[in-house]
Amino acid sequence: MRYYASCENQASFETFLQGVVSKASSLPGVEGVYVLRKEEERYRVVAAGGSAAGTRGLYLPRDWELREGPTDPPGPLGFSPDGTPRAGFVALGENHALALEGTSALSHERQELMKLWVDLLDREFQMRQGLETLLGVGRQLRNGRLPEEAVAQVLEALLRFGGWDLAVALREHEGTFVPWVRVGALDFVLSHEEVRSLQELLRKAVGRAEAPGIPWVVQDVQAVFPYLPALKRLGVQTVAVFFLGEGTPAGVFGALILASLKRFPHFSPETLLLLQIAKEELESWLRKTWYAEGLLRAFARVMEVLDCETHGHMERVSRLAVALGRVAGVKDLHGLYVGAYLHDLGKLFLPQELLKKDGPLLTQEWTQIKTHPEAGYEVLSPIPFLSPTALNVVLHHHEHWDGTGYPRGLRGEAIPLEARVFAVVDVWDALISQRPYKPALPPEIAAKELQAAAGRKLDPRLVECFLRLWREELEAGRV
Structure with a gap:
C-alpha cells in the first residue's frame, strides 16, 4: 500500500x-x-x-x-x-x-x-x-531495526527533506538530556562543559511559555548560544528543538535537535506540519520501545533474583545475539533482541528446587525442564506487539542442528535462523558462566567446546561466524 x-x-x-x-x-x-x-x-x-x-x-x-x-x-x-x-x-x-x-x-x-x-x-x-518523508519515517520505525538504527534513518529522512545539516536525538536520564543518536555531515563534538550548558538550556526551554508541541526555533544561534563555542566553530545559524513527550501526563522524555548552517527567516506551514507529524510518530514509537525495554530489564532482574539465570545473562546474550544476527543476516534484529531477553520466561513455571539442583537431573525432572520453551511461547504468543522473530527464539532456542533438540525436534535449516543464532550465544554464555552444577570455563576452552558442538547442537556456519567475531573482539582488546 x-x-x-x-x-x-x-x-x-x-x-x-x-x-x-x-x-x-x-x-x-x-x-x-x-x-x-x-x-x-x-x-x-x-x-x-x-x-x-x-x-x-x-x-x-x-x-x-x-x-x-x-x-x-x-x-x-x-x-x-x-x-x-x-x-x-x-x-x-x-x-x-x-x-x-x-x-x-x-x-x-x-x-x-x-x-x-x-x-x-x-x-x-x-x-x-x-x-x-512521512512514509519513510513509518517504514523505518516498523522494519525490525534496533531503536538506534531506526531513529538514525528517521533523522536522515528529516535532513533530506528540510535541508538541515545536523540532527541529534537526546534521551532524558535522571533529570538531564543525554545525546543518543546523531546524523549529519557536521563533526559535532561538545566538551563536557558545553554538554552541561546545552542540557541546562534544554531544561529551561521545557518550561517555556509556548504551546506544547510547537518547535522551539532559534534563528540566530551565534547570539543566543554564545556559551556553545562548538556551534560557533561549525557556523551553525539556525536550530530547531522538539521535545518528545511534552504536554503529556508522563512528561518530557527526550528531545530532537535540528541544526543548519543557513539562517531560515521562516518555516512554511507545510514544513512545520511535516516536522510535527514526524515528531509525533517518532515520539509514540520511542515511548512504546523504551517502555518495553524497561519491562525487559525488570523481567531480567526478576529472573536473576529467583536464581533462574546468572547475573547479567540476559543482557549479555541479547547483545551477543544482535552482533551475530547482524552478520548472519537476521532482518528483525529488534525481535531477536527481545526474544533473547524473554527466551527463558517458561522457567518461571518450574519448581525453584529443580532450577537450583547442583546434581544430575532425573528423567522426570529433565522432562519437566523441557517444557519451558512451550510454556514461555504460550504465555507470550497472544501479545500483539511481539514479532514472530521474538517468539521463534522463545520456542526454538533448544532445537539442535542434528534434530535431537526440543520441543519439536527440528533439524538443520528447518530451525528458524534467529533461534539458531541465539542458541550459539546462549551455549557460549553458559560455558563461560558459573552455574550451580559447573564452574565457569576459560574463553579459550569454551571456544573449543563450542566448536565441538558445531554440527551437532549448533549450526556450524554460525559457530564459525561467532568465533571469528570473538577473536576480532579479543584482538581489539574489547573482551
Missing part, C-alpha cells in the same frame, strides 16, 4: 508539472517552456515543452546562475536547443525555476502569474516530499 501511494504521489506530480508547461506554452509569443529544479546547487530540467522539449533531464553547469527577469538571445538558459536564438524570461522560486523561450516582454500581470506558478511548484513539490 505504501509503495502504491508513493508511485501515485510521483505520477500526480508529473501531471502537475505538465499542467504548468501547458499553461505557460499558451501565453502569447511563447515557443518553448522549461521547468527546472535545483538539485545540489545546480539546476535540472524536469519538464519541458515546445522548442525546449528535448532538454528534459539536462543539468545546467554547476556554476551557471539563472537570472530572474527578461533575457537576451540565445535563450533564457544561455543557449538554444535547436540553434535558433530567442529572447526569454525567467521566474525563480526557492527550489524551482520557470523559463520561457520566444518572449521577454511580459506584462506585469503575466510576470506575477509566472511567479505564482513557480511558488505553486515549490509548495506542491514540498508537500509531496513531505509525504514521501
Whole structure:
C-alpha cells in the first residue's frame, strides 16, 4: 500500500508539472517552456515543452546562475536547443525555476502569474516530499531495526527533506538530556562543559511559555548560544528543538535537535506540519520501545533474583545475539533482541528446587525442564506487539542442528535462523558462566567446546561466524 501511494504521489506530480508547461506554452509569443529544479546547487530540467522539449533531464553547469527577469538571445538558459536564438524570461522560486523561450516582454500581470506558478511548484513539490518523508519515517520505525538504527534513518529522512545539516536525538536520564543518536555531515563534538550548558538550556526551554508541541526555533544561534563555542566553530545559524513527550501526563522524555548552517527567516506551514507529524510518530514509537525495554530489564532482574539465570545473562546474550544476527543476516534484529531477553520466561513455571539442583537431573525432572520453551511461547504468543522473530527464539532456542533438540525436534535449516543464532550465544554464555552444577570455563576452552558442538547442537556456519567475531573482539582488546 505504501509503495502504491508513493508511485501515485510521483505520477500526480508529473501531471502537475505538465499542467504548468501547458499553461505557460499558451501565453502569447511563447515557443518553448522549461521547468527546472535545483538539485545540489545546480539546476535540472524536469519538464519541458515546445522548442525546449528535448532538454528534459539536462543539468545546467554547476556554476551557471539563472537570472530572474527578461533575457537576451540565445535563450533564457544561455543557449538554444535547436540553434535558433530567442529572447526569454525567467521566474525563480526557492527550489524551482520557470523559463520561457520566444518572449521577454511580459506584462506585469503575466510576470506575477509566472511567479505564482513557480511558488505553486515549490509548495506542491514540498508537500509531496513531505509525504514521501512521512512514509519513510513509518517504514523505518516498523522494519525490525534496533531503536538506534531506526531513529538514525528517521533523522536522515528529516535532513533530506528540510535541508538541515545536523540532527541529534537526546534521551532524558535522571533529570538531564543525554545525546543518543546523531546524523549529519557536521563533526559535532561538545566538551563536557558545553554538554552541561546545552542540557541546562534544554531544561529551561521545557518550561517555556509556548504551546506544547510547537518547535522551539532559534534563528540566530551565534547570539543566543554564545556559551556553545562548538556551534560557533561549525557556523551553525539556525536550530530547531522538539521535545518528545511534552504536554503529556508522563512528561518530557527526550528531545530532537535540528541544526543548519543557513539562517531560515521562516518555516512554511507545510514544513512545520511535516516536522510535527514526524515528531509525533517518532515520539509514540520511542515511548512504546523504551517502555518495553524497561519491562525487559525488570523481567531480567526478576529472573536473576529467583536464581533462574546468572547475573547479567540476559543482557549479555541479547547483545551477543544482535552482533551475530547482524552478520548472519537476521532482518528483525529488534525481535531477536527481545526474544533473547524473554527466551527463558517458561522457567518461571518450574519448581525453584529443580532450577537450583547442583546434581544430575532425573528423567522426570529433565522432562519437566523441557517444557519451558512451550510454556514461555504460550504465555507470550497472544501479545500483539511481539514479532514472530521474538517468539521463534522463545520456542526454538533448544532445537539442535542434528534434530535431537526440543520441543519439536527440528533439524538443520528447518530451525528458524534467529533461534539458531541465539542458541550459539546462549551455549557460549553458559560455558563461560558459573552455574550451580559447573564452574565457569576459560574463553579459550569454551571456544573449543563450542566448536565441538558445531554440527551437532549448533549450526556450524554460525559457530564459525561467532568465533571469528570473538577473536576480532579479543584482538581489539574489547573482551
